Structures are given as C-alpha cells and as structure tokens.
Amino acid sequence: MSQERMENTSGSKNRGIATYQSPNIDVTLSRATNAMKKVRVVHGANQDYFDLEGRTVGSVRKNLREVFNIPGDAEALISGKSVGDDFILEGGQNLEFVKEAGTKGKPRP
Amino acid sequence: MEKIRKIKVIGVGGIGCYLIEPLSRYLSYTEDLCEITIIDGDSYEEVNRERQRFSNCKNKAEETVSRYKDEFPKIHFRSKKEYLKDDNVISSIRENDIVFMCVDNHATRKLVSDRCGELDNVTLISGGNDYTDGNIICYIRKDGQDLTKSLTDLHPKISQPQDKNPGELREIENAGCEREAQQQPQLLFTNLSIASMMLNCYRKCEQEKVNFHQVYIDIETLRARPSPETF
Numbered sequence: 001m002s003q004e005r006m007e008n009t010s011g012s013k014n015r016g017i018a019t020y021q022s023p024n025i026d027v028t029l030s031r032a033t034n035a036m037k038k039v040r041v042v043h044g045a046n047q048d049y050f051d052l053e054g055r056t057v058g059s060v061r062k063n064l065r066e067v068f069n070i071p072g073d074a075e076a077l078i079s080g081k082s083v084g085d086d087f088i089l090e091g092g093q094n095l096e097f098v099k100e101a102g103t104k105g106k107p108r109p
Numbered sequence: 110m111e112k113i114r115k116i117k118v119i120g121v122g123g124i125g126c127y128l129i130e131p132l133s134r135y136l137s138y139t140e141d142l143c144e145i146t147i148i149d150g151d152s153y154e155e156v157n158r159e160r161q162r163f164s165n166c167k168n169k170a171e172e173t174v175s176r177y178k179d180e181f182p183k184i185h186f187r188s189k190k191e192y193l194k195d196d197n198v199i200s201s202i203r204e205n206d207i208v209f210m211c212v213d214n215h216a217t218r219k220l221v222s223d224r225c226g227e228l229d230n231v232t233l234i235s236g237g238n239d240y241t242d243g244n245i246i247c248y249i250r251k252d253g254q255d256l257t258k259s260l261t262d263l264h265p266k267i268s269q270p271q272d273k274n275p276g277e278l279r280e281i282e283n284a285g286c287e288r289e290a291q292q293q294p295q296l297l298f299t300n301l302s303i304a305s306m307m308l309n310c311y312r313k314c315e316q317e318k319v320n321f322h323q324v325y326i327d328i329e330t331l332r333a334r335p336s337p338e339t340f
Binding site for chain 1: 215218235236237238239241242243244246260264267323324325326327329330332333334
C-alpha cells in the first residue's frame, strides 16, 4: 500500500534543518516570475509548469494522463482543495492529482 | 571507539525482502558493530514467490534471518515474529534506532511514527508503493527536535488511518471474521525501486545531508522527485 500522495501544506510546523543552503536569488526570482504565469501540475514524482490558463482540469487530466501517469480516478486538488473536471484554471495555481485511499497496487483504470 | 548501529526492519514483504541483503552487505564492510532486528508477524506463502525472495514458507522474520546470518557473520541478526502493536512498539523501537519501515498499512505507519516522535534520537525511513509508483518518507529526530516532518505531519490520512493494524486483523480473522483488506497486485520492479531509494536515503542520513522530507518515485515515467524542492 502506498503512502499518501497529498502533502500537508497547511498548518504544519516549519522546521529547519542544519544542511540548508541559500538558493541563488537571481535564478529563484526568474523562476518565480515565470511560474506566476503558469500552472504547476503535480502527480507524485511528476511535476512541471504549463501555460494552462483558461483550460479545464479535465483537459489537463486527459492530456497529461500518459506523461504524468495520472490514474483516471485521481482526485484533483487546487491549493489543497478538491475540484471537479470542469474547473477552469488560472495562472499561478497549483494543480495536484492524488489517488484515493485504499487503491493499493491497483493498475490505473 | 566503535559505534553500534541498531537497525530495525519492520516488514519483510515486497520491499523489505530486497532491502536486507544490500543493507547487510554495506554494513558488513563498515567498522561499526551492527545489529539488525527484523520484525514481521506474517509468513511467506507460495503466492508471494512472484515478487518476494524466500526459500521456506515460514515466518518472514525468521526465514530472512536464517537466510542471511551465515552470509553476513559480522552482523548480529535478530528476528521478532510479531506485528507491531500498542503493547510492543515501545520495547521494539528505542533511542538511537535506525528504523526501516516497509509495511502496507497506515495503522502501523502511524503507530511507528508516533513512537519515534517520543524519542530524542531516531531515524525512520518509511517506504510504500502502489503498482507503478510510490514514495519514501524520512523522519529524523535529533536531540529531541524534529529535523524533518513526521509521517503524520506530512500526510493527514496517516494520522487518521482507515485501515487496521495487521496484528489486530489477525485477531479478527482468528475470531472467525472475514479478512477486510484484500491484497492488490504489485509490481516487483516498483518494490525494488522503493527499497533502493530507502537505502539511498539512509546514505544521505549518514552523511547528515538530508534536505527533503520525502521522495516520490514513478517507474512508469522514470522520474523521482524529492519534496519539498527547496528545504
């Protein structure tokens, strides 16, 4: 059985670690500016930024199904909240596909 | 001064049975004294042969120890033929342990994560997978502080498990009730990938260079992603 895919991005404790290294600020700002216009799509190990403003979640699910290995029954979350396939995306949003609990080892539908 | 590494491996099914051999080989060539305790209340069955490595259909912990104790004589192997439950987790997971957890249910994940949260110094590396993808979580506590997030901090569903601890499930079965959790098919290669990543994570722990809470792996798209990307 897999461990959960959805990360707890709200309310968790922000703990530091001794090995933290400061990122390059120019690179970070450039990436941030580009990312603000795009939608970040995540499914498990798969993640990328796409120009998806105005597209629906359903169309993203369909088009990235093979590339991101997204199961047909995966739940779509925008900033942690569940949305339907007719949800229209805006730039800068974070779209994450997560599996339902209790689908251990099940080949995707 | 020789260091003593106390390692606990919880669960030697699809992932755990492939983790023990390289871990033992690696530890055999360190200067430290090493003790590996393998904990599993389950027994190998013929149906496991498709993915799991064993010679005899007996308790998984005992079978694994008998398989490797002669091959790696430097390591002191111990077996505990029991599932972890409330009444034995305290004695099983102790200060300074390095815990590899390879189980298939959230109830045990929560139990072990919570126990580690009570200790001052402990490393917990937990792995799990579905058919072609999975993840590992690395929970480190040092001097009473969390250096990375616990399993229950990361995943709310683990903090409120909907499944049952296999030890309790066994008691229900023995009482004549039907088995509630049905095994779903798994893929050997995914198990291997998770076991390998757990060992990679252990190496990063040794180097004190862990800069992630977890790593996602997908063998369909051949990708791995540590999370978060910036720590």
